[in-house]
Amino acid sequence: MIVCFDQCDYCRSSIFSGQRWAREKIYDPELNGRDPSYHCYHAEPLAGQEASCWEKHEMEREFARMTGCAA
Numbered sequence: 001m002i003v004c005f006d007q008c009d010y011c012r013s014s015i016f017s018g019q020r021w022a023r024e025k026i027y028d029p030e031l032n033g034r035d036p037s038y039h040c041y042h043a044e045p046l047a048g049q050e051a052s053c054w055e056k057h058e059m060e061r062e063f064a065r066m067t068g069c070a071a
């Protein structure tokens with residue numbers, strides 16, 4: 001069963017039905033066989049934004065990974 005809170009984990013505002021969204025599984029080593037949980041993000045740019053919450057989240061993650069490798 002997919003549990004998705006109807007809230008974007010990036011901008012903290014609601015994801016309404018009909019809006020596209022993306023989910024990311026949260027890898028928790030302490031999960032131990034229990035149901036995984038997910039982060040949800042808007043997959044479409046909000047009005048006035050050039051990138052969606054999901055894209056921004058991906059960019060941040062990529063940036064963190066790059067800086068981590070450079071260290």
Ligand SMILES: [Zn+2]
Pocket residue numbers: 008009010011012013041042053
């Ligand atoms: Zn959002």
